[in-house]
Amino acid sequence: MMTDGTATRTKGPESSGRHRRNLLRLVTGFQASVLLLSTLSLAGCGYALVGRSSSLPEDIRNIYVQTLGNQTTRTQVDQILSQAIASEFVKRQRFRVVSTSGEADAILSGTVTLFRVRPVAFGAQGRAREYEVYIGGQMEFRRAGDEDEILWKQTNYQFRETYEADISEIEFFSREDQAIEEVADKFAESIVIDILEGF
Secondary structure (H helix, E strand, C coil), rough: CCCCCCCCCCCCCCCCHHHHHHHHHHHHHHHHHHHHHHHHHHHCCCCCCCCCCCCCCCCCCCCEECCCCCCCCCCHHHHHHHHHHHHHHHCCCCCCCCHHHCCCCEEEEEEEEEEEEEEEECCCCCEEEEEEEEEEEEEEEEEECCCCCCCEEEEEEEEEEEEECCCCCCHHHHHHHHHHHHHHHHHHHHHHHHHHHCC
């Protein structure tokens, strides 16, 4: 039988397997490229993949954390939050928290204007098992010795966090003590992230 001279190939198992391997390499390479581009895009938007990263000027090394003012009726909330913020700066490793403003390159100051704890979930016996903590405040981070150069400022800082409570606690003040301790570190982390890595 005559043919037109065009050869027709039938792909055997070996050829199909080679094709699948080549396709897999192409897909894997594409996924890696997308991951790299995504990482670069996040870095460009101000998100940091490493906790030490910061958009602050490089000469800001020594930080003085003033004890926050307290306009609420809850005692010690200012001291606990101030200590948590200082600890969070230290975790970043680039910074050193100093004991006086004279040693500082920058100063963090602020005031707690609102502290509220309210139940949001209840157990079988009607006892609260989950609480929401709300903290409001005014925060400012400025270069030391220069009242005009404000590096970061929030006049209406708001923080909300929920936590699971020990339902055996029946004293309201005990619940507030527990609430402060539960959320202090997360509050401090949110403040420091906003200062160092925020837009």
